[in-house]
Amino acid sequence: MISRYEIKFRVTHEQRERFxxxxxxxxxxxxxxxxxxxxxxxxxxxxxxxxxxxxxxxGIALRRKLRLRFxxxxxxxxxxxxxxxxxxxxxxxxxxxxxxxxxxxxxGGLAILQNSDELANLREYVLEEDLKFHSTVSLMEWMxxxxxxxxxxxxxxxxxxxxxxxxxxxxxxxxxxxxxxxxDSYSKVGHEPGFALIPEEExxxxxxxxxxxxxxxxxxxxxxxLTPRRYSxxxxxIDRLWKPLESLQTSV
Numbered sequence: 001m002i003s004r005y006e007i008k009f010r011v012t013h014e015q016r017e018r019f020x021x022x023x024x025x026x027x028x029x030x031x032x033x034x035x036x037x038x039x040x041x042x043x044x045x046x047x048x049x050x051x052x053x054x055x056x057x058x059g060i061a062l063r064r065k066l067r068l069r070f071x072x073x074x075x076x077x078x079x080x081x082x083x084x085x086x087x088x089x090x091x092x093x094x095x096x097x098x099x100x101x102x103x104x105x106x107x108g109g110l111a112i113l114q115n116s117d118e119l120a121n122l123r124e125y126v127l128e129e130d131l132k133f134h135s136t137v138s139l140m141e142w143m144x145x146x147x148x149x150x151x152x153x154x155x156x157x158x159x160x161x162x163x164x165x166x167x168x169x170x171x172x173x174x175x176x177x178x179x180x181x182x183x184d185s186y187s188k189v190g191h192e193p194g195f196a197l198i199p200e201e202e203x204x205x206x207x208x209x210x211x212x213x214x215x216x217x218x219x220x221x222x223x224x225x226l227t228p229r230r231y232s233x234x235x236x237x238i239d240r241l242w243k244p245l246e247s248l249q250t251s252v
Contacts, residue, residue: 003096004169006141007213007228015226016174016203019188019210022220026155027172030161040175041074041156041189042067044076044234045116046148053152056235065090065234066143068104068112073190085109087140102130102137113186116151119144151183153237162201169210170217176203180237195240197233204231 011019020027028037045066046052055063067088075083084107088101089093104112108125111118122140123131131137143149157178164170179194188194198204207221 003093003098004154004210005096005213006206006208009207009221009226009232010198010229010231011174011203011205011226013201015204015224016205019205019220019224019226020162022224023172023217026165026189026214027162028165030163030171030218033044033161034160036162037158037160039072039156039190040069040159041071041154041181041186042069043113043154043186044152044237045119045144045147046152047147048150050152050238051147053235053238056232061094063092064143066140066149067113067234069101070109074187081106083109085110087126089136089139089143100133100136100139102133102140109138113151116183119149127175152184153234153241154181154186154189154194155179155197155233155237156181156189157197157204157233164214167214169208170214171207171208172217173206174203175206175233178204178231180232180240195237197236197240204233 030038030064044052045068052063052065065088065231069088072083083106085104085106087104088099090099091100095202104125105127108118111121111125118125119140122144123137126137143178155178157175160174160176162172162231176198177200178191178197180197181188181194185192185194205226207217
C-alpha cells in the first residue's frame with residue numbers, strides 16, 4: 001500500500017482550460033478513457049449512525065471510506081460478464097491518502113449492490129487472484145463486522161484524466177457533472193439525473209503524486225492563483241440527500 005498525496009481545487013470551465021493549456025506539454029491522456037474521459041460511480045457504505053461521515057465532518061486525522069466502484073454505466077444482466085467492480089478502502093492520514101482494493105466477480109459486485117448484507121460474504125465474491133490480498137480482505141471484513149455497514153449513497157461523475165509524460169505516477173483529474181443518488185439508485189447513473197453536488201460550470205480538479213508535486217506543476221498553480229480546497233464527494237452527497245429531509249421533518 002503506497003501513500004499518495006492529493007490536492008483538490010474547485011475550478012471553473014475557464015480555469016480548467018487555462019490550466020490545461022499551460023500543463024498539457026507535460027501530460028498525456030489516461031489510456032483508459034475516450035478522449036481522456038470516463039464515468040466513475042461508487043456506492044459508499046457507512047454505519048447506521050454514519051460514523052464514517054462524521055469522522056470527515058469532525059476532521060478526524062485518520063479515517064477511512066468503504067465503497068464499491070464501477071466504471072461507465074451499469075451493464076444489462078446479459079452483458080454483466082463485462083462489468084468491472086472493485087471494493088475499495090480509501091485511507092486518509094492527515095494530508096496523505098492511500099487506497100486498498102480488490103476486484104469482485106460480476107455476480108459478486110451485483111449481489112453487494114443489491115443487498116449490502118452480502119458484504120458479510122465478501123470472500124465468496126472476490127476474484128480468486130485477488131484473495132492473495134489477505135490483509136485488505138480482512139480489513140474490509142472487520143469494517144463490515146464492526147460498523148454493520150449499509151449502503152449510504154451513490155456518487156457518480158464524469159472524469160477527465162491526465163498522466164505525467166515523464167512520471168506517470170503524477171495524475172491530474174477533472175471531475176464534473178458530479179451527482180449523488182439514493183443508495184439503491186446505482187442503476188440510474190448515466191441515465192437519469194441525480195442531485196447535483198457542484199455547479200454545472202465547475203469541476204473538481206485533483207493533482208495526485210507520491211512524494212512531492214513536480215515544480216513545473218506547482219509553478220502553474222501559483223501563477224494562476226489557484227487555491228486548494230478540501231472536498232469530499234461522499235460527505236457532500238450525504239448532506240445533499242439528507243438535509244432536505246431534515247428540513248421537512250423540522251417543518252412538520
